[in-house]
Structures are given as C-alpha cells and as structure tokens.
Amino acid sequence: MKFVDEFRDPESARTLLRNIEALVAKIPVCRARPLQIMEVCGGHTHSIFKYGIEQMLPRELELVHGPGCPVCVLPMGRVDDCVALAEHPNVIFTTFGDAMRVPGSRKSLLQAKAEGADVRMVYSPLDALKLARAHPTREVVFFALGFETTMPSTALTVLRAEAEGLGNFSVFCNHITIIPTIKAILDSPELTLDGFLGPGHVSMVVGTEPYRFIARTYGKPLVISGFEPLDILQSTWMVLKQISEGRCEIENQYQRVVPRAGNDLALAAVQRVFELREFFEWRGLGSIDHSGIRLRASYTRFDAEKRFSVPNLKIADPKSCQCGEVLKGVIKPWQCKVFGTACTPEAPLGSLMVSSEGACAAVYQYGGATLDNLRRRAATPSRVRRA
Amino acid sequence: MTETARLVPEPTRRRRSGRVSVERINLSHGSGGKAMRDLIDDVFVSAFGESLGALEDQACMPLAALSRHGDRLAFTTDSYVVDPLFFPGGDIGELAINGTINDLAMCGAQPLFLSCAVILEEGFPVSDLRRIAQSMQHAAQRAGVSVVTGDTKVVHRGAADKLFINTAGIGVVPLGVHIAAARAQPGDRILVNGFIGDHGVAILAARDDLELEVPIASDTQPLNGLVKALLAACPDVHCLRDATRGGIASVVNEIAEAAGVCIRLHEPSIPVREAVRGVSEILGLDPLYYANEGKLVAVLPSAHADAALAAMRAHPCGRDAALIGEVTAQPPGSVILQTSFGGERIVDMLVGEQLPRIC
Numbered sequence: 001m002k003f004v005d006e007f008r009d010p011e012s013a014r015t016l017l018r019n020i021e022a023l024v025a026k027i028p029v030c031r032a033r034p035l036q037i038m039e040v041c042g043g044h045t046h047s048i049f050k051y052g053i054e055q056m057l058p059r060e061l062e063l064v065h066g067p068g069c070p071v072c073v074l075p076m077g078r079v080d081d082c083v084a085l086a087e088h089p090n091v092i093f094t095t096f097g098d099a100m101r102v103p104g105s106r107k108s109l110l111q112a113k114a115e116g117a118d119v120r121m122v123y124s125p126l127d128a129l130k131l132a133r134a135h136p137t138r139e140v141v142f143f144a145l146g147f148e149t150t151m152p153s154t155a156l157t158v159l160r161a162e163a164e165g166l167g168n169f170s171v172f173c174n175h176i177t178i179i180p181t182i183k184a185i186l187d188s189p190e191l192t193l194d195g196f197l198g199p200g201h202v203s204m205v206v207g208t209e210p211y212r213f214i215a216r217t218y219g220k221p222l223v224i225s226g227f228e229p230l231d232i233l234q235s236t237w238m239v240l241k242q243i244s245e246g247r248c249e250i251e252n253q254y255q256r257v258v259p260r261a262g263n264d265l266a267l268a269a270v271q272r273v274f275e276l277r278e279f280f281e282w283r284g285l286g287s288i289d290h291s292g293i294r295l296r297a298s299y300t301r302f303d304a305e306k307r308f309s310v311p312n313l314k315i316a317d318p319k320s321c322q323c324g325e326v327l328k329g330v331i332k333p334w335q336c337k338v339f340g341t342a343c344t345p346e347a348p349l350g351s352l353m354v355s356s357e358g359a360c361a362a363v364y365q366y367g368g369a370t371l372d373n374l375r376r377r378a379a380t381p382s383r384v385r386r387a
Numbered sequence: 388m389t390e391t392a393r394l395v396p397e398p399t400r401r402r403r404s405g406r407v408s409v410e411r412i413n414l415s416h417g418s419g420g421k422a423m424r425d426l427i428d429d430v431f432v433s434a435f436g437e438s439l440g441a442l443e444d445q446a447c448m449p450l451a452a453l454s455r456h457g458d459r460l461a462f463t464t465d466s467y468v469v470d471p472l473f474f475p476g477g478d479i480g481e482l483a484i485n486g487t488i489n490d491l492a493m494c495g496a497q498p499l500f501l502s503c504a505v506i507l508e509e510g511f512p513v514s515d516l517r518r519i520a521q522s523m524q525h526a527a528q529r530a531g532v533s534v535v536t537g538d539t540k541v542v543h544r545g546a547a548d549k550l551f552i553n554t555a556g557i558g559v560v561p562l563g564v565h566i567a568a569a570r571a572q573p574g575d576r577i578l579v580n581g582f583i584g585d586h587g588v589a590i591l592a593a594r595d596d597l598e599l600e601v602p603i604a605s606d607t608q609p610l611n612g613l614v615k616a617l618l619a620a621c622p623d624v625h626c627l628r629d630a631t632r633g634g635i636a637s638v639v640n641e642i643a644e645a646a647g648v649c650i651r652l653h654e655p656s657i658p659v660r661e662a663v664r665g666v667s668e669i670l671g672l673d674p675l676y677y678a679n680e681g682k683l684v685a686v687l688p689s690a691h692a693d694a695a696l697a698a699m700r701a702h703p704c705g706r707d708a709a710l711i712g713e714v715t716a717q718p719p720g721s722v723i724l725q726t727s728f729g730g731e732r733i734v735d736m737l738v739g740e741q742l743p744r745i746c
Contacts, residue, residue, distance in 0.1 A: 004664075004668060
C-alpha cells in the first residue's frame with residue numbers, strides 16, 4: 001500500500017537495528033542497567049506490539065509504555081459520571097468505541113447500554129451533532145476525551161453547534177493535556193527514564209516548542225516520532241544518538257506531519273472554547289495540576305457537567321491495581337500482582353488492560369512471542385472462547 | 388404454525404396460489420390463518436417451489452438415498468441477523484444459505500437439505516422478503532441443496548430488528564473422511580482459499596454511519612464444491628474451519644487449542660486486498676479478525692500441501708488460495724504471527740467485539 005509499506009520495509013528495519021545495536025554498545029550506562037526510553041503515546045505502544053518491535057531491540061534497551069492512552073488514564077469516578085449521564089432518560093450518550101468497555105465502579109457504558117441506556121458509538125463528534133439535529137426532543141451528550149489530538153475536533157464541533165443554535169447538544173469534557181503529565185512523571189522520585197519518544201499527533205497540534213523544558217530543565221532527550229514501525233526505530237536511534245553524544249535536545253522525526261509551530265487554526269479553536277482545570281484526576285497517577293481541560297464559562301450551555309447533575313465522586317483505584325507503577329515505568333506490566341489473573345482484557349481491573357493502546361492489554365494480547373510470555377499466558381485461566 | 392414439506396414432491400398435489408396484496412408485513416401474517424398461508428405461498432413456495440413439497444409439519448427423507456452419500460449424518464444450525472440486510476455482494480438470504488452449507492462442508496459432509504425459519508418485524512416490506520427468498524433459492528440451487536421445511540413468525544414492531552433468519556442443515560459425511568480441529572499435527576501446513584476480510588469490510592462500509600466508500604463486496608459463497616475438490620486432491624485433510632465471526636485469528640486459535648499445537652502464520656503470505664488494508668489502517672482494526680463468509684482455513688500434511696493448493700486454485704472459490712503458515716509443537720495452544728516487518732507477536736482470540744453485529 002502506497003505511503004504505508006515504505007514505512008514498514010523489513011530491509012530498512014534491519015539497517016536501523018544494526019545502527020541501534022552499534023550505539024547501544026557505545027553507551028556506558030547500558031553495561032550497568034538497561035537503558036529506558038518511554039514512548040509517551042498509546043499509538044506508539046500499539047505499533048510497538050503490533051509489529052513485534054520490542055523483541056527486535058537489543059536487551060540493553062527497554063521501552064517503557066507511558067501514560068498516553070486517554071482511555072486508560074480516565075479515573076473510575078469519571079466513568080461513573082458517564083454512566084449517570086447515559087442513564088438519564090432523555091439522553092442519547094455518544095462515545096468513541098474503545099471507551100465503552102472501561103470499567104466504572106458499578107458498570108461500564110457497555111453494561112449501561114445493555115440495561116437500557118441509549119449509548120451510541122460514534123466515529124467523530126460531528127456524528128453526535130448529526131444525532132442532535134435528528135432528535136431535537138432528546139439531549140445528545142458527546143463524551144469528549146483525548147489529548148490535544150482530539151481537542152480541536154471537539155472545539156470545532158462546539159463552535160458549529162453554537163453557529164447552528166443547537167440547544168440539545170452538550171459535551172462531557174474529559175480532555176487532558178500531555179505536558180503537565182510528562183512533568184509529573186519527570187518529578188517522580190522513582191524516575192529511571194533516560195529519554196522519550198514524543199507523541200506524534202499531539203505534536204501535530206501543539207508543535208515542538210512545549211517540550212523544550214524536558215531537555216532544558218530535566219536534561220532528558222525527546223524525539224517526536226511517527227507511528228509506523230520504521231518511524232519508531234528511527235526515533236529510538238535518534239534518542240540513542242543524542243545520549244551517546246552527550247546531547248539533550250527536542251528533535252522531530254515526524255517532520256512529514258508535525259510542523260514546528262503546530263496547527264494555528266486548531267490551537268485557536270481550542271483556545272476559544274477550552275480552559276485549564278485547576279487539577280484533574282488521572283487513573284493510576286493521581287491528581288495532576290493543570291492537566292485537565294473544561295469548557296470556558298461562555299460555552300456553559302454546551303457543558304454536560306453544568307446541564308445535568310453528575311455524581312462527581314472520587315473513586316479510589318482498586319488496591320491490588322499497580323497501573324500507576326506501570327505507567328511510570330517502575331514495573332513492567334507482567335510484574336503487576338494481578339496481571340493476567342484478576343486483571344485480563346475480558347475482565348479488566350486496571351485501566352491499562354482496557355484499551356488496546358494500554359500497556360497491559362497490549363502485552364497480554366499481542367505480547368512478545370517469547371516463551372516466558374507464553375508460559376505466563378498459559379497459566380492464565382479461562383481464555384475466551386468463540387460462541 | 389410450522390409449515391413443512393415432503394422431500395419428494397407429489398405430482399398430484401394441489402398447488403395453492405395465495406397472494407399477498409399488502410405492501411408490508413402485519414401481525415396477521417404470523418397468525419396461522421389465511422394471511423399466513425398466503426404469505427407462505429406467495430413468498431416461500433413460489434421461491435423454493437417443488438422442494439417444499441406437500442407442506443406437512445416436517446420434511447421426510449428416505450434413509451436409503453442418504454446412505455448412498457456416506458456413513459454419518461452431519462447436522463448444524465445458525466441464525467442470521469446481519470445489518471444491513473442488503474449489502475454489496477449479497478444479502479441476508481444468501482448468507483443464511485451459504486453459512487449453513489459451509490458449516491456442514493467443514494467436516495467434509497455433502498450438504499443436502501436445509502430448513503428456513505424467519506422472524507419478521509411488523510411493517511417489514513413484503514417486496515424485500517420476496518427478494519430475500521429468491522436470493523436464498525438461487526444460493527441453494529448454486530450449491531445443490533434443497534430448502535425442504537420452514538417456519539414464519541411475525542413479532543410486534545420493535546420486538547425484532549426487521550428480519551432474522553435461522554437455517555438448519557443436514558449433510559452426509561463420506562466414508563473414511565475424518566476432519567476435526569484436534570487432528571492438527573506438527574509439520575502440517577495451513578492454507579486459506581483467498582482474500583480475507585472482504586465480508587467484514589463490505590458490511591462496515593455498507594453502514595451509513597461511517598460514510599466510507601470502499602470497492603469491496605462480501606465474499607459470501609458456498610464452500611462445499613471447493614471442499615470436495617480439496618478432498619479429491621488430499622483425502623487426509625486434518626482440519627477445516629470457515630473463518631466467519633472472529634476471522635482467521637479465532638479459527639487458528641481454536642485449532643491450536645483443540646490440538647495442543649502452535650500455529651505459526653506468515654503475515655506477508657496472507658492474502659488481504661489493498662482496500663481492506665486501507666480500511667483497517669483508517670479504523671485501527673486488524674484484518675485477521677474480520678468476518679468472512681466464504682473463506683476456509685485448511686490444515687493438512689505438508690506432503691500434500693502443493694497438490695491441495697493447486698486443487699484449490701483450480702476451483703472458482705479458491706483462485707487466490709495461499710499457503711499461510713505451519714503447525715509446530717511448541718508452545719502448545721498458541722498462535723504466533725511472523726510480521727511483515729520482521730518481528731513476531733501473539734495472535735489472540737478477539738476480546739469483545741471488533742464491530743457490532745456483523746453476520
């Protein structure tokens with residue numbers, strides 16, 4: 001397939017892998033402990049597992065799967081709020097598909113739907129707007145979530161609803177912003193990371209500037225990466241190259257998509273509609289200052305949290321769940337006490353097991369085809385059978 | 388309320404000729420009275436004709452005739468709820484015939500007789516029902532099977548979505564043919580009879596909500612002829628599965644688990660159309676999990692793999708057949724994909740649904 005296969009060429013991969021191995025051999029720290037590079041974005045995590053990249057890398061190099069899956073970091077209390085909104089008799093609750101199975105404290109949206117709530121899967125916020133036009137007597141709520149990648153489309157949808165004077169459309173806003181979260185990870189006392197693969201699509205919107213502090217203040221290299229397997233290998237090589245040369249910069253491997261200044265139009269729409277929350281709760285990571293986004297006061301009428309009453313309760317993560325440590329790279333998914341036993345993709349306990357972009361689900365489902373991994377899986381009870 | 392028929396039509400039987408004059412199905416069409424008789428005559432008897440025979444409460448088949456085909460009966464049933472009912476490459480009626488035929492064919496059985504039960508939602512257009520019944524008859528004729536008994540129910544508006552069909556089928560397994568998932572052995576080769584994922588993508592694209600324009604038609608087709616040709620070339624086929632819901636990935640997982648073997652698939656060898664790959668890239672879905680309605684996975688001894696592949700490619704339902712992998716001993720119960728990129732990963736059973744209600 002044109003413009004896709006070029007980025008999946010096995011021959012180029014072998015060349016890059018040889019170059020990576022050569023660099024790893026030159027970096028002294030690799031002889032004492034594995035070098036850790038975190039891919040911040042869930043899209044990268046998915047690609048890494050889908051193409052089996054992890055096992056292709058030298059043992060001295062570890063990829064840590066970061067907090068960049070917006071579905072995974074959604075706290076249970078917010079899922080409960082979604083369910084409460086969806087169960088409102090006059091509401092059509094619209095959501096992206098992969099949020100349907102995220103467990104709340106009582107149930108997921110999928111279960112609420114089975115119990116009679118009008119929950120509909122959409123592919124774009126504009127689909128929700130279409131539903132609002134088609135059902136003028138119903139209240140259509142769009143479950144907005146995601147980082148800067150999806151924020152502009154929500155903002156533009158709100159602006160469109162305003163322009164059309166739609167009175168029955170609102171947004172349950174759970175957008176989050178990535179920068180404060182990277183900062184929170186960097187401030188963590190347990191931190192052992194040596195560098196980052198920066199998110200591609202977030203950067204397409206925000207540009208490369210917001211990451212400067214990571215290199216300047218924290219002395220860690222970051223390379224903004226594309227999502228194809230060769231992108232990821234090349235970006236990994238670029239991070240290693242910086243480390244081996246004692247440099248620490250923000251570099252952009254994904255130049256075919258990410259402009260230095262980001263996307264002005266998208267940023268303007270986001271600015272107009274949204275503002276930062278004081279703080280926002282992340283599953284596994286706790287409360288992070290200025291990491292959540294809400295609608296500005298001038299758009300209150302499109303804010304589902306204002307239009308309806310939601311429980312807005314803080315629900316603690318299950319005690320046995322170690323999502324936070326996995327997110328920070330302190331432990332690997334399979335080192336979690338409940339991985340593959342109490343927590344599986346069929347019955348997820350922790351959020352990282354829910355979406356295919358979550359590190360645990362990716363390891364469980366796509367897992368490296370290593371004997372260790374297969375043994376772990378073989379010990380897992382009750383694999384799902386086809387009906 | 389069951390209306391059935393004898394296998395062998397009696398020439399002296401009086402042919403009824405009721406007609407449905409209304410445009411939409413109403414509750415009286417399921418009442419058991421005259422309106423229902425008219426519907427059955429007009430739609431089903433006119434489509435399935437002679438094979439529906441005398442409209443008794445059951446169909447009777449002479450055992451002697453059946454036993455000429457083999458030594459065991461194969462019996463299966465499946466329900467069809469696909470949405471939309473009509474899609475590029477087929478409709479629910481064709482699916483209901485081919486799907487049940489294929490379930491029978493996967494043990495090597497020659498499919499012979501089918502039943503057809505429909506559940507109709509009040510308000511369903513009679514013209515659509517006629518079209519679907521005709522399409523079922525064409526599919527049955529193509530595969531050489533007869534629809535010999537049936538049933539019609541009508542439910543209140545909202546109690547069912549437009550139309551559901553159940554078909555059950557009877558076939559006969561030839562002497563000496565033993566095909567079962569547990570028979571896969573290390574060293575066996577894995578074959579597939581063509582491009583995977585066409586049906587899943589055709590349904591996805593036919594749904595209004597995605598507004599995707601994809602030049603892909605469903606692959607719905609009967610596989611009994613292909614299986615016959617395959618068995619002629621390689622009588623010792625170990626396993627056959629049609630890769631419907633859950634796709635190729637689920638089928639090979641079932642085989643790996645049943646036989647306690649490892650299945651290794653070679654991604655570059657798996658036939659996937661460009662357009663199917665394109666849709667998968669856009670939506671982040673995996674073609675290995677898309678439903679198919681005319682694709683089978685065959686596991687057979689490596690010594691016969693070339694002959695089997697040639698026989699499949701010589702058949703119209705297997706022109707694009709390919710050798711896609713092999714069976715190894717370790718680690719048992721697992722499926723490993725060698726990716727085109729040069730890595731390896733596990734291919735697991737699908738958890739939950741990739742897509743809502745696909746067949």
